[in-house]
Amino acid sequence: MFELLGIPPQALFGQLLLGLINGSFYALLSLGLAVIFGLLNIINFAHGAQYMMGAFVAWMLLTYLGVNYWWSLLLVPLMVGATGIVLERLMISRLYHLDHLYGLLLTFGLALIIQGLFRNYYGVSGLPYSIPAELSGGTNLGFMFLPTYRGWVVVASLVVCFGTWFAIERTRLGAYLRAATENPSLVGAFGINVPRMITLTYGFGVALAALAGVLAAPIYSVNPNMGADLIIVVFAVVVIGGMGSILGAILTGFGLGIVEGLVKVFYPEASAVAVFVIMALVLLVKPAGLFGRTA
Amino acid sequence: MTTKLLLAAFATTLMAGTAMATDIKIGVLNDRSGVYADLSGEGSVIAARMAVEDFNAAEKGINVEIISADHQNKPDVASNIARQWYDQDGVDLIVDVPTSSAALAVSEVTREKDKVFINSGAGSTALTGEQCSPNTIHWTYDTYALAQGTGGAMVDQGNTDWFFITADYAFGHSLEEETSKVVEAAGGQVMGTARHPFPGTDFSSYLLQAQASGADVIGLANAGGDTVNAIKQAAEFGITQAGQNLAGLLIFITDVNALGLEAAQDLVLTESFYWDLNDETREWSERFAEQNDGKMPTMVHAGVYSGVLHYLKAVEATEGKVTSDLMSTMKEMPTDDPLLGEGRVREDGRKIHDMYLFQVKSPDESTGAWDYYELLATIPGEEAFRPLEEGGCELVAQQ
Numbered sequence: 024m025f026e027l028l029g030i031p032p033q034a035l036f037g038q039l040l041l042g043l044i045n046g047s048f049y050a051l052l053s054l055g056l057a058v059i060f061g062l063l064n065i066i067n068f069a070h071g072a073q074y075m076m077g078a079f080v081a082w083m084l085l086t087y088l089g090v091n092y093w094w095s096l097l098l099v100p101l102m103v104g105a106t107g108i109v110l111e112r113l114m115i116s117r118l119y120h121l122d123h124l125y126g127l128l129l130t131f132g133l134a135l136i137i138q139g140l141f142r143n144y145y146g147v148s149g150l151p152y153s154i155p156a157e158l159s160g161g162t163n164l165g166f167m168f169l170p171t172y173r174g175w176v177v178v179a180s181l182v183v184c185f186g187t188w189f190a191i192e193r194t195r196l197g198a199y200l201r202a203a204t205e206n207p208s209l210v211g212a213f214g215i216n217v218p219r220m221i222t223l224t225y226g227f228g229v230a231l232a233a234l235a236g237v238l239a240a241p242i243y244s245v246n247p248n249m250g251a252d253l254i255i256v257v258f259a260v261v262v263i264g265g266m267g268s269i270l271g272a273i274l275t276g277f278g279l280g281i282v283e284g285l286v287k288v289f290y291p292e293a294s295a296v297a298v299f300v301i302m303a304l305v306l307l308v309k310p311a312g313l314f315g316r317t318a
Numbered sequence: 319m320t321t322k323l324l325l326a327a328f329a330t331t332l333m334a335g336t337a338m339a340t341d342i343k344i345g346v347l348n349d350r351s352g353v354y355a356d357l358s359g360e361g362s363v364i365a366a367r368m369a370v371e372d373f374n375a376a377e378k379g380i381n382v383e384i385i386s387a388d389h390q391n392k393p394d395v396a397s398n399i400a401r402q403w404y405d406q407d408g409v410d411l412i413v414d415v416p417t418s419s420a421a422l423a424v425s426e427v428t429r430e431k432d433k434v435f436i437n438s439g440a441g442s443t444a445l446t447g448e449q450c451s452p453n454t455i456h457w458t459y460d461t462y463a464l465a466q467g468t469g470g471a472m473v474d475q476g477n478t479d480w481f482f483i484t485a486d487y488a489f490g491h492s493l494e495e496e497t498s499k500v501v502e503a504a505g506g507q508v509m510g511t512a513r514h515p516f517p518g519t520d521f522s523s524y525l526l527q528a529q530a531s532g533a534d535v536i537g538l539a540n541a542g543g544d545t546v547n548a549i550k551q552a553a554e555f556g557i558t559q560a561g562q563n564l565a566g567l568l569i570f571i572t573d574v575n576a577l578g579l580e581a582a583q584d585l586v587l588t589e590s591f592y593w594d595l596n597d598e599t600r601e602w603s604e605r606f607a608e609q610n611d612g613k614m615p616t617m618v619h620a621g622v623y624s625g626v627l628h629y630l631k632a633v634e635a636t637e638g639k640v641t642s643d644l645m646s647t648m649k650e651m652p653t654d655d656p657l658l659g660e661g662r663v664r665e666d667g668r669k670i671h672d673m674y675l676f677q678v679k680s681p682d683e684s685t686g687a688w689d690y691y692e693l694l695a696t697i698p699g700e701e702a703f704r705p706l707e708e709g710g711c712e713l714v715a716q717q
Contacts, residue, residue: 031530033530034526034527034530037526037530038523038526041522041523041526044522045520045522142351142355146355146356146572146613147351147352147353147354147355147356147359147543148356148357148542148543148546148572148573148575148576149543149546149576150576151576151577151578151580151581153578153580154554160556161554161555161556167526168529168555168556168560170554170555170556172554173522173554242550242551242554243519243520243547243550244543244546244547244550244576244577246543248352248353248543249519252517252519253519284523287512287514287523287524288523288527291486291512291513291514291515291523291524292486292513292514292515294514294515294523295515295518296515
């Protein structure tokens, strides 16, 4: 039997697939961040907390109201997205004329408050959320056992990522959005309600984070720290992809998931820092990120 | 004459007063926001407070003040807080300190400042081995006892080939090493190890490697949220269904609660305390739960209570708080409390008491909230912990 890079090809394929699965979470989360940054110029540090809220709201709906996973997939993004809209109207919209830093500090503070509240009420050990019966079990692919649920996560994430990219880059609504970020007063003069469009965009970005949270709930325990653990990596993904680039966020998300998966095989101790090493290297060579446009 | 008498009487009361009243400040230093906050955290403060109340410290002229802080599981943060507590805040005793790397750092600061450190939360045997200190007592459990308990039980069932998934810091390394010794002593072998950054969230890569190794047992040498996620994901990847066994080498009752019995059932685990062990533990635990949002205590909480109680007994016996007197008294006086039972503190600082091997109940067997464990075996204290001469502690060599 031949070996690739010192490990059997079966294990290698398995790790590549696992990397793809983790990458789909990175892609979904960094996509939301990129949408919000690209169109609103807000560095949304509350994104991790909103992802965590997605998982928690799904757990609450199931535990208190008996709402199942499938309804949660639909309801949770709407509910958490709505909190995003309230947030944008009440607080974030007041900061648009200020430096980026203010938005970053505001959302960072909000993230700490949200996490603190959930930690106080639910503790840190996490809460159980089962995989829905329809998606339990798995298939033996020969080189690895693929849990059905993980396969579903990849498919769902690809569909959402592609749909978002298509909506922003290829539709009329997307064209308005992009135009509004370039020149809001001109677009407003055409009779388009720019502030409302921006509010809805923020709500959509938050809904994407919440959706990722619902998808994550059955795999990871529902835990107040789950967003904080992930958000730094996701920010690195967005920086590597190029701030605000939708395509960059998606491709880098999947790519880095795969790279991280491989590092876990060859030198697990370094897996947590691999993303940051790559970020440093990319920024040295291309300061605007892989897909970023230099202003 | 009367004035003289009055003055004399006044002076005697003053002296008696100073001799009787002792001010003690206890610092509970642990994780209050991260992965170990539920198994230590605020619960340890509650446990320490209960020890002070149950001991009737105030009536015995011992004024105890309890303060607490979050060390974020970081050794540098932990040693900074410990230093500040000893130097500026007049802390006499630090308790708890989960996360072995942080505990070892606090142990060093405590030795330097000549105060007392009673560890309940951390597991590394280095605390009473090569890094033992005359100022540190390792109270509740350690990686040797866990390896003997869970590791020994798994090997006895015929699981001789192991693969370790290990948290990459002092505690994980220590637990992996101690368990490997148990496995190899029984003629088994270690087929591989994956060391993951602490804390981790996704364990599927390591589980896949463990699966590919063909080992009988996957030993989880980590704790808290890491273990919970690893067990959950092992079920997802069909690892136990395919015939491999999981050995959670350190599992707390809060972890079982987070996993749910569906995922946790049949796990074998080692603890020094379980709330439902006997009437006394039940009575205490119910009082504890009332103050802890209905959540039952972990063995770390029980150890904090037991340790503070023993310390206060030593303060009463020595009528003061001279560190060397306290330490020697705590080591001479047998330990006895409702939670960990009878035992003693060894000269290397190791507290000896019985350990228990439990199996997690299935959802059908469990009759109510927090009814999680079935007792498989009691491991006598003298067998559960590392023999005195094997630790390499300098305090032992001197004698």
